Amino acid sequence: xxxxxxxxxxxxxxxxxxxxxxxxxxxxxxxGTILDTRYTVLKxxxxxxxxxxxxxxxxxxxTDITFNEEDLAAELRLLELSEQQVGHxxxxxxxxxxxxxAVFEGNKPYPGVLEVMRxxxxxxxTDVGLNSNxxxxxxxxxxxxxxxxxxxxxxxxxxxxxxxxxxxxQISSGQSKINGIRTITARGYRVFAMVDNEPGNLDxxxxxxxxxxxxxxxxxxxxxxxxxxISDKLVNGKVYDLTELIHRRSIPxxxxxxxxxxxxGAGMNRFLDSNVHWADFTELVQxxxxxxxxxxxxxxxxxxxxxxxxxxxxxxxxxxxxxxxIRLCLDYKFRDIEFILDRIVEAGLDSKRLWFSAGxxxxxEDGFRFLADAFPGAxxxxxxxxxxxxxxxxxxxxxxxxxxxSGWGVNxxxxxxxxxxxxxxxxxxxTWGFDLxxxxxxNLETFLQAVLLTPRAIVSNxxxxxxxxxxxxxxxxxxGLQSVN
Numbered sequence: 001x002x003x004x005x006x007x008x009x010x011x012x013x014x015x016x017x018x019x020x021x022x023x024x025x026x027x028x029x030x031x032g033t034i035l036d037t038r039y040t041v042l043k044x045x046x047x048x049x050x051x052x053x054x055x056x057x058x059x060x061x062x063t064d065i066t067f068n069e070e071d072l073a074a075e076l077r078l079l080e081l082s083e084q085q086v087g088h089x090x091x092x093x094x095x096x097x098x099x100x101x102a103v104f105e106g107n108k109p110y111p112g113v114l115e116v117m118r119x120x121x122x123x124x125x126t127d128v129g130l131n132s133n134x135x136x137x138x139x140x141x142x143x144x145x146x147x148x149x150x151x152x153x154x155x156x157x158x159x160x161x162x163x164x165x166x167x168x169x170q171i172s173s174g175q176s177k178i179n180g181i182r183t184i185t186a187r188g189y190r191v192f193a194m195v196d197n198e199p200g201n202l203d204x205x206x207x208x209x210x211x212x213x214x215x216x217x218x219x220x221x222x223x224x225x226x227x228x229x230i231s232d233k234l235v236n237g238k239v240y241d242l243t244e245l246i247h248r249r250s251i252p253x254x255x256x257x258x259x260x261x262x263x264x265g266a267g268m269n270r271f272l273d274s275n276v277h278w279a280d281f282t283e284l285v286q287x288x289x290x291x292x293x294x295x296x297x298x299x300x301x302x303x304x305x306x307x308x309x310x311x312x313x314x315x316x317x318x319x320x321x322x323x324x325x326i327r328l329c330l331d332y333k334f335r336d337i338e339f340i341l342d343r344i345v346e347a348g349l350d351s352k353r354l355w356f357s358a359g360x361x362x363x364x365e366d367g368f369r370f371l372a373d374a375f376p377g378a379x380x381x382x383x384x385x386x387x388x389x390x391x392x393x394x395x396x397x398x399x400x401x402x403x404x405x406s407g408w409g410v411n412x413x414x415x416x417x418x419x420x421x422x423x424x425x426x427x428x429x430x431t432w433g434f435d436l437x438x439x440x441x442x443n444l445e446t447f448l449q450a451v452l453l454t455p456r457a458i459v460s461n462x463x464x465x466x467x468x469x470x471x472x473x474x475x476x477x478x479x480g481l482q483s484v485n
C-alpha cells in the first residue's frame with residue numbers, strides 16, 4: 001500500500017500538472033498534527049503541582065497522555081480527583097495555556113513535519129497554510145509560535161495563510177475547517193491537501209462541494225472520533241518521512257553534488273554512471289601526499305604508490321574526457337601538495353572543473369591566493385566549522401573574518417553536517433551572501449535534510465539503496481540525481 005507521504009507527493013505532482021498556473025497550498029491543522037500537544041499538557045500539569053505544592057501528577061509521564069486537551073477534565077476524573085479539584089486544575093490550565101512560557105517552551109513539533117512544510121514552501125508557486133480550530137483570539141500567539149519553531153527550517157507562515165475558528169462556542173471544529181478552506185480559496189489559492197489528526201474534520205471536508213481535488217491526510221495520532229467511522233477517502237499515516245515525499249528528480253537543480261570518497265574503479269564506475277558532475281578524489285590522493293612527503297628526499301615514489309599515482313593520472317584524463325569536475329581536500333602545507341597540482345596542470349583540466357578545499361590552519365593566505373591566481377574559475381573552498389560559535393554569538397566578528405578570507409581568493413565556505421546549530425549557522429552565512437557547501441552527509445535522511453537548506457553544494461557518498469521513487473528504477477542509487485556544473 002502506498003504510504004501517505006508518497007500519496008502526497010504523487011497528488012501534488014498531479015495537481016500541478018492539472019493546474020500549472022494556480023497558486024497551490026497545503027493546509028495543516030496545528031494541535032495534534034504539527035504540534036505534539038502531549039508536551040504542553042505534561043508541562044502545565046507538572047507546573048500545577050509545583051505551584052500548588054501537590055503531587056497529583058507526580059507519576060504522570062508523556063506516554064500516559066493519550067487524549068486531547070479538550071478531554072482533560074474526563075482524564076482528571078480517572079485519577080480520582082474530586083469535582084472541585086478537577087475544576088480548579090482545568091481553570092488553572094486554561095488560564096496558563098497561552099502564557100508566553102507555555103506557548104514557547106511547551107510546544108514541540110512532531111519529527112519531520114517542519115521538514116515537510118519546508119519542502120512545499122520550496123516548490124514553485126506553492127505555499128503552506130494553517131487551518132486550525134484554535135480561537136481567533138490567539139492569532140498573534142499562534143503565528144509567533146509556529147514561525148518561531150519554523151525559523152530553524154526557514155519556514156514562515158504569512159498571516160493570510162492562517163485561518164482559525166472565530167467562535168468556538170458556535171462553530172464546530174469540522175465546520176471551522178470547511179470555512180477555513182473556503183476562506184483560503186477566496187484569497188486566490190487552490191487547496192490541494194489538508195492534514196489533520198481528527199478524521200471527523202476530514203470527513204466533513206470530504207462532503208464539501210468541489211473537494212475532489214483535495215487529498216485528505218489523517219495524521220493518525222490520538223483523536224476524538226469513532227475509529228469504525230473513518231472514511232475510506234482518508235489517507236492515514238504517522239511518520240513525516242522525507243524519503244517517501246521527495247522524488248529524486250524533484251531535487252533543486254541549482255545544488256551542486258559531489259560524490260565523495262572515490263578511491264577505486266568500482267566507485268569511479270558508479271560515479272560515471274550517474275548524473276553527478278563532481279567527484280571527490282581526496283581519499284585517492286591522501287596516501288600519495290603522505291608518502292611523497294616522506295620519500296621525496298630519499299628514494300622517490302615507488303611500488304604501490306607509483307601505481308596509485310598512475311591511477312590518479314588516468315582518472316584525471318578520464319574526467320577531462322567526460323567533462324566532469326574534481327574536488328580535492330588539501331589539508332597539508334603548500335609544499336606537500338605542489339606535485340598534485342602539477343599533475344592536474346599536466347592533465348589539462350579546465351580550471352572551472354577544479355575544486356580545492358583547505359583549512360585555514362593548513363593553507364594560509366599565500367596558499368589561497370596562489371590557488372586563486374593559478375586556477376581562475378576554480379572553486380576555492382574553506383571549511384569554517386570552527387567559526388560556528390562565533391557566528392552565533394558575535395556575528396559581526398565572524399562576517400569580518402569571512403570577508404577577509406574572501407579577499408584571499410576563497411569563494412566558497414563549507415560546514416560539516418555535524419556542526420552544532422548547522423541549520424541556523426548555514427542560514428546566517430548564506431544571508432551574508434556567501435556560497436556554502438555542506439559535507440559529512442552519511443545517509444539519505446541527512447542528505448534530504450541538507451537539501452532543504454538549499455546550499456550551493458552537498459558532498460555525499462550517495463549510497464542510498466532504499467531511496468525508490470516512481471521516477472527511478474529500484475536499487476539505483478544516485479543515478480537519478482540532477483547535478484549542475
